[in-house]
Amino acid sequence: MNSTPLDKKTAFITGAARGIGYAIAHRFAEEGANVVLTDVNDELNEQSAERINKEFGQRALALHCDVANRSSVDAAIARTIDEFGGLNIVVCNAGICPFVNFLELDNTTWQRTIDVILTGSFNVSQAGARAMIAKGVTQGRIIFITSGSTIQASGTQVDYAAAKSGVRMMMASMSTMLPKLGITANAISPGVVHTEMGAFHWDVPEHRAEFARTNPVPRLASPADIANAAVFLASDASEYINGASIRVDGGLMPIG
Numbered sequence: 001m002n003s004t005p006l007d008k009k010t011a012f013i014t015g016a017a018r019g020i021g022y023a024i025a026h027r028f029a030e031e032g033a034n035v036v037l038t039d040v041n042d043e044l045n046e047q048s049a050e051r052i053n054k055e056f057g058q059r060a061l062a063l064h065c066d067v068a069n070r071s072s073v074d075a076a077i078a079r080t081i082d083e084f085g086g087l088n089i090v091v092c093n094a095g096i097c098p099f100v101n102f103l104e105l106d107n108t109t110w111q112r113t114i115d116v117i118l119t120g121s122f123n124v125s126q127a128g129a130r131a132m133i134a135k136g137v138t139q140g141r142i143i144f145i146t147s148g149s150t151i152q153a154s155g156t157q158v159d160y161a162a163a164k165s166g167v168r169m170m171m172a173s174m175s176t177m178l179p180k181l182g183i184t185a186n187a188i189s190p191g192v193v194h195t196e197m198g199a200f201h202w203d204v205p206e207h208r209a210e211f212a213r214t215n216p217v218p219r220l221a222s223p224a225d226i227a228n229a230a231v232f233l234a235s236d237a238s239e240y241i242n243g244a245s246i247r248v249d250g251g252l253m254p255i256g
């Protein structure tokens with residue numbers, strides 16, 4: 001029996017230099033996995049991998065990977081296989097959220113959000129699935145970080161909600177055929193997580209206090225809350241969970 005749930009597994013995580021992606025890489029390493037931290041912010045990504053290596057021994061590798069660029073994704077997946085000999089877990093986490101009002105949203109911003117979130121998740125999940133299948137994976141995992149914006153609408157998240165909703169249905173679609181090839185696909189749908197992404201709003205103590213007053217679990221999520229769910233989905237214990245979207249939002253959206 002494995003000593004830790006992710007012992008001897010290799011995980012590829014996008015947008016891992018900071019925030020939720022970093023928390024997932026950190027927790028996976030803590031649970032015994034080799035972790036490949038990928039991001040476009042190379043300097044921060046190197047520092048983040050180094051921090052994990054200092055804490056848990058040499059098990060983290062930092063790689064440049066722009067999820068919107070297919071050749072960048074293919075190169076990072078190939079390097080992962082070269083370094084670790086296989087791949088078990090892919091986490092499609094990288095994302096941007098421009099927070100632009102619908103009437104001011106220009107085509108360039110719209111397209112970039114779609115490219116990073118929707119096309120990026122396609123690029124990484126397909127390249128990762130192909131690599132896992134080529135290696136004869138069993139207990140392979142693809143985990144998408146989607147968002148409560150797939151069920152709760154906002155006029156400043158039109159592009160973001162469209163992209164995340166696409167990812168959710170893309171996940172469900174691939175989940176109908178991947179398990180017979182040794183892989184499950186699932187999504188984690190966070191509510192509000194205190195990271196750089198929404199810091200302009202959530203760094204204000206009054207805004208956090210108001211959220212805590214109205215949310216059933218009276219606080220924002222931390223990146224670790226999302227990472228804990230990711231550990232479970234990545235582990236063999238989640239074998240029969242497939243095509244699911246799991247809310248980690250403290251009850252913000254109790255149905256959906």
Ligand SMILES: NC(=O)c1ccc[n+]([C@@H]2O[C@H](COP(=O)([O-])OP(=O)(O)OC[C@H]3O[C@@H](n4cnc5c(N)ncnc54)[C@H](O)[C@@H]3O)[C@@H](O)[C@H]2O)c1
Pocket residue numbers: 014015016017018019020021038039040041065066067068093094095096097116120145146147148189190191192193194195196197198
């Ligand atoms: N923070 C929240 O409240 C919240 C809520 C729901 C969902 N999410 C989702 O969780 C994920 C992580 O968000 P976060 O809060 O940690 O954000 P963050 O901004 O702190 O981190 C995002 C990371 O993605 C990287 N990134 C951006 N574009 C990239 C690209 N093209 N290729 C590779 N990496 C790229 C960034 O450099 C950064 O390191 C995102 O998909 C986000 O949409 C966040």
